[in-house]
Amino acid sequence: MTKSEAPYARERSIAIRAVLRASQLTSSVFDKLISASDSLTKSDKSPVTVGDFGAQAVVNSILATHFPDDPIVGEEDSSDLKTEEGKSIKEQVCRLAREALKGAATNCPGLSGQGVQKQEEEDLTEEKLLAAIDRGNHEGGAIGRMWALDPIDGTKGFLRGGQYAVCLAFIVDGVVQVGVMGCPNLPISPADPKPSGDKERDAQVDKSKLGTVYVAVRGQGAFQRTLHDETETRISMRSLSASKLSQASFCESVESGHSSHGTNARIAELLGIKNKSVRMDSQAKYASIARGDGDIYLRLPVGDGSYQEKIWDHASGLLLVEEAGGKVTDLRGQALNFGAGRTLRDNKGVVAAHWDVHGQVIEAVSKALMEEGRGSLL
Numbered sequence: 001m002t003k004s005e006a007p008y009a010r011e012r013s014i015a016i017r018a019v020l021r022a023s024q025l026t027s028s029v030f031d032k033l034i035s036a037s038d039s040l041t042k043s044d045k046s047p048v049t050v051g052d053f054g055a056q057a058v059v060n061s062i063l064a065t066h067f068p069d070d071p072i073v074g075e076e077d078s079s080d081l082k083t084e085e086g087k088s089i090k091e092q093v094c095r096l097a098r099e100a101l102k103g104a105a106t107n108c109p110g111l112s113g114q115g116v117q118k119q120e121e122e123d124l125t126e127e128k129l130l131a132a133i134d135r136g137n138h139e140g141g142a143i144g145r146m147w148a149l150d151p152i153d154g155t156k157g158f159l160r161g162g163q164y165a166v167c168l169a170f171i172v173d174g175v176v177q178v179g180v181m182g183c184p185n186l187p188i189s190p191a192d193p194k195p196s197g198d199k200e201r202d203a204q205v206d207k208s209k210l211g212t213v214y215v216a217v218r219g220q221g222a223f224q225r226t227l228h229d230e231t232e233t234r235i236s237m238r239s240l241s242a243s244k245l246s247q248a249s250f251c252e253s254v255e256s257g258h259s260s261h262g263t264n265a266r267i268a269e270l271l272g273i274k275n276k277s278v279r280m281d282s283q284a285k286y287a288s289i290a291r292g293d294g295d296i297y298l299r300l301p302v303g304d305g306s307y308q309e310k311i312w313d314h315a316s317g318l319l320l321v322e323e324a325g326g327k328v329t330d331l332r333g334q335a336l337n338f339g340a341g342r343t344l345r346d347n348k349g350v351v352a353a354h355w356d357v358h359g360q361v362i363e364a365v366s367k368a369l370m371e372e373g374r375g376s377l378l
C-alpha cells in the first residue's frame, strides 16, 4: 500500500501542514514578541498569549479550507480578543496568522501547488480569522469525525522558554486516529540539551538543533521529522521488562499544581526506581517517552481530583505513545474516553508506559493512593 492510499492519508498530510505553520508562528512569537502585554489571564487563571490565539487561527483556517464540515474541539475562543483589553493582542494575532498562512509553502508530503495556498489565503479578514478561532467551540462527543486542537499546550512552558507543543488530533467515533504534535523547543537528537526555561543554561543551547514534529496514524506507527525537513524516522519506546523496571525513568509536569509530584515520588519508590524524574511542560512528555528518552509518564490528580483533563491535552500524545509500543490509561487502568465531550470526564489521571510494565505501574499507583488516603479516586 502506498502512503497516499493508506487510511487517513489526507487528514495526516493536512494535519502536518497545519501544525508546521502554527509551529512557525509560535516560534516567531517567542523570538520577536513575547512580553507581558502579549498575554492575558483567562477566567481559570491560566495564561493565554498571542501565540495560542494565532496558532488556533492558523490551524482552524487550514482545517476549514480542507475539511469544511468537520467540527473542531479547540482550547481557545475569541471572546477575550473582542474586549478593549484584548484589542492590541487581536491585531497582532491577525497579522501573525496572515503571515503564517501566506508564508512560503512548508515541506509537506502530498500537498503542493498554488491552488491549496490560494484557497487558504481567501480567509484572512479579521472577521474570518476570529470566526476561525471560534470554529473550535464544538462540544465533542462519541459520533462522527472531529478534530481536537491545543494550539499551545504548556503555555507556561512557552512563556518560560521551555517545552511546549502544538497538538492536533483527528478523532472518529471517539477513537483517536491521527495525532500530530509540533515541539519547536525539543532537540532533534535526544542527546542534545533542551531548553528548560533556565536563562543561563538555555543560552548554551544550539537552536539550530531544535524543532521536532511527531506524526502517528492508528495502525501505521509513530514517526519523528523536523520542522524543516520532511524525512520521517520511525520511533519506538525503550523496551522495558518487569526485571528492568527499576532502571526506568519518569516524566512529569513542571507544575506541581497539574500533577502530584509527591505521589509520583512514592510510586517510583514502590517500583524501585532511583533515577530522578525528568520534569517538562506539555505533551512533549508523551513525545519524550515515545522516542525512548524516558519510560513512564504519570499525571496523577492533585487534591480531590475534581479537575477534568481536556481531550486536546492528551489525544495526539496518547496515539503517539500507543503507536510507539506503549499503553495509555487513566489511573485505574481504564481506556481514556475521547467521546465524552470536551473533557475526559470518565477518567481520572493518566498513566503511560510500555505495555510490558503498564500493569505493574498501575498496581503501584493504587498502592500509593491508598496510602495517601485517596483511595476514593480508584
Ligand SMILES: Nc1ncnc2c1ncn2[C@@H]1O[C@H](COP(=O)(O)O)[C@@H](O)[C@H]1OP(=O)(O)O
Pocket (backbone or CB within 6 Å): 046, 047, 075, 150, 152, 153, 154, 155, 156, 157, 252, 253, 254, 255, 257, 258, 259, 280, 281, 282, 283, 307, 313
Ligand atoms: N489544574 C490543572 N490540572 C491539570 N492540568 C492543568 C490544570 N490547569 C491547566 N492544566 C493544563 O495542563 C497542561 C499542561 O500541563 P503540564 O504541566 O503537563 O505542562 C496544559 O494543557 C494546561 O493547560 P494549557 O494548555 O493552557 O497550558
Ligand SMILES: [Mg+2]
Pocket (backbone or CB within 6 Å): 046, 047, 048, 075, 155
Ligand atoms: Mg491554556
Ligand SMILES: [Mg+2]
Pocket (backbone or CB within 6 Å): 150, 152, 153, 154, 312, 313
Ligand atoms: Mg494544554
Ligand SMILES: [Mg+2]
Pocket (backbone or CB within 6 Å): 052, 075, 150, 151, 152, 153, 154, 155
Ligand atoms: Mg493550550
